[in-house]
Amino acid sequence: MQITTPDIGVDKAVVAEILVSVGDTIQENDSIVLLESDKASVEVPSTAAGVVKAILVKQGDDVTEGTVLIELDSEASNAEQEKATDSSAEQSSEPVESAAEADAAQKKTESAEQPQTTGETQEVELKVPDIGVEKAAIAEILVQVGDQIAVDDSVVVAESDKATVEIPSTVAGEVTSIAVKAGDMVKEGTLLLTVKTAGAAPAKPAVVEKSTVAEKPTAPAAEKPVAVKADPVTSTEKPATPSSTDTAKLTDEQQAANAKVYAGPAVRQLARELGVLLAEVKASGEHGRILKDDVFAYVKTRLSQPAAKQAAAPVASGLPPLPDFSSYGGGEVKAMTRLQQVSVPQLSLNNFIPQVTQFDLADITALEAWRGELKEGFKKQGIGLTILAFIAKATAYLLKEEPYFAGHLADDQKSVLLRNEIHMGIAVATPDGLTVPVLRNPDQKSIKQIAQELGELSQKARDKKLSPKDLQGANFTITSLGSIGGTAFTPLVNWPQVAILGLSPATMQPVWNGKDFEPRLILPLSLSYDHRVINGADAARFTRKLTLLLKDIRNILL
Structure with missing residues (x-):
């Protein structure tokens, strides 16, 4: 049985920690891995009891x-129970028989939700379900060809710029082929x-089957799916390695060598970020x-070498590699926080947006006085x-009148x-x-209601x-410098x-009222706005309307 990543509401997540080992006996709902995105950390529970047969993902x-x-061996767990039952049978045969019948009845009950078999075997394709994002990277393969997996066993770990998610299997059976690699x-x-099943259908309408039907609308539901080897899409958005090896496009041999290395998930993630083999x-x-x-020492050694020996290929940002600073005192490589690392790809998308910023000033004297009365x-x-x-409420009200500011440019x-x-x-703002x-x-x-939810x-x-769902679906954002300081910025x-x-x-400033200055x-x-969608005049009107609402x-209410 395979335990897979459930729907955690994000495109992908990173395996931060593996909480079990091969050979461990676990119970249903026992936590097996800790997943981390740039927004949250989640412990993924097992959906079944059994003995851990294989761990198909790695940290990072x-x-x-x-x-x-x-991969769980539920049969091994059952065998232990049967062994205990047989031991009791030597002392009293009739109670044992009764217990065996009860155990069989229990198994029958437990299997009521499992797929019903027909005695025939078929191969079922497991596909990526709707994970809430456009694309994700395969961080880890949690199963191997020949593994026996169960329903809800995680098969792969996928990661987006928001979260790390384990994808579960929707069927039980033997893994016959794996169509993706880490990094795809x-x-x-x-x-x-693909999974060879004993004529079993998924226990519930699975996203995997939905994906299969969507791609093959004319194929009957009972027809044996054809296991087609997918052509994985290799991400090119990886930083250039300080090594002479181009890790942006690893060969199968290099990936195999990396897989054999003894390193934790956090270390593997760091190596990926730094482009280190x-x-x-x-x-x-x-x-x-x-x-x-060790990774930092390796990078430091590479940086200390003459620049001519470093890789000359530009990194994913299009910028050339860093120059050699060894002649100017050198330096120390320090990893960014996980949240900072996963934010890099998202922030880099801003390079493709013709952004303009409109500045304005809102008089919130009366609003602040009212807030003081209610506080x-x-x-x-x-x-x-x-x-x-108050600002969120006023902005939301205005967005209903100006829907383009809460829209999206089509593909x-x-x-x-x-x-x-x-x-x-x-x-x-958080420490990370x-x-x-x-x-x-x-x-x-x-x-x-808004104040309460903002606090929560x-x-x-x-x-x-x-x-993950707390972080999805926004169509407008408000960001604030709080009381840190400054007079304006470009979000x-x-x-x-x-x-x-x-x-x-907000600051107290003298404002001319027609007769004299008064503190306001x-x-x-x-x-800030995407000029492809929003005109400058519209942006100016938007901020002007907002200042009137806040005043x-x-x-x-009008």
């Missing part, structure tokens, strides 16, 4: 929904592997285990009322997708970096408890969104 592997994680880019419908790194850990320090009452209810709750770049609902990303949980339908909620999302972000449009609102600290609390606004939020 990218996984997606349906990725096989481990996959999307919904991509063939992962682990097979070339000298291990200093116990039993030949490669440590992070104590909210506090007694356990709700922190910040100015952001053909000739049309715009206008969303039916408002889902607002709210940037939250910036994360953006999503506030759902703020236009339909009260200030009190912020706390979950700081505690690393955000689920980056978060593709596929087309606009983002930046808030700088002024909030700087910075609206007197009662306008929302």
